Structures are given as structure tokens and as C-alpha cells.
Amino acid sequence: MLRTTRLSELVDAAGVASQHETCMERGIDGTWCSMTGFERLFGLKGEARVRYKAGEYTVVSPGDFVTCAMTGRRIPLAELKYWNVEHQEAYVSAEVSLQRYTELRLKSR
Numbered sequence: 001m002l003r004t005t006r007l008s009e010l011v012d013a014a015g016v017a018s019q020h021e022t023c024m025e026r027g028i029d030g031t032w033c034s035m036t037g038f039e040r041l042f043g044l045k046g047e048a049r050v051r052y053k054a055g056e057y058t059v060v061s062p063g064d065f066v067t068c069a070m071t072g073r074r075i076p077l078a079e080l081k082y083w084n085v086e087h088q089e090a091y092v093s094a095e096v097s098l099q100r101y102t103e104l105r106l107k108s109r
Helices: 037-041 093-105
Strands: 003-005 023-027 030-038 051-054 056-061 064-066 075-078 083-084 089-091
Touching: 051 089, 083 093, 089 093
Parallel strands: none
Antiparallel strands: 003 030, 023 030, 051 056, 064 075, 083 089
């Protein structure tokens, strides 16, 4: 299972990142997400590459989640409901999708 942790928990006194962490990334919301080797070994595949179409999507490269274009949050593929075909972006909720639509609309004027 993915877990969220603070950067200070992953860095030792000398400022070196802990070696037991195999993958670490920082989301747009500022939280650090890490996946241990154990989690990778037993089923978690990481981020999927997806081709978004009207009313459906195709998984191009297998994975467990996609990342929201606005918030940086991970969206499990089973929970993916909102995306933009033209921009090939996924969104975590209808509210975030509307926010992005409005933002893109204002830029195009």
C-alpha cells in the first residue's frame, strides 16, 4: 500500500535519503509518496499510461493508477471517471474537472 510521509522521515542526519525507499515522488499538493520494494514486489505496478477517448479509455502501459493533472493526486484506475480527451488529462473529481475546463477556456480567449 502507498503511504504518505514527510521528507524529514526519509533523510538521515547526514542528509542522505534512506536506502530502503525505492521510489519517492512529491505530488503537486506537497505530500511525499513512496513505494517500498515490498509493495512493488507484491502487486503494485505504479502509474499506468492511458489513452483517453470519448466515454472510455485504453490502458497503453499497465499500472494501478493515473495522476490528476490539477492536484497531483493518484487516481486508482477502478475509480477513474473524469478526463479530458483533447488534452489527455485525468481529474480526481467533477469539481476539479470543471476548474480545469474553466482555466483552459479562459486561456483560449
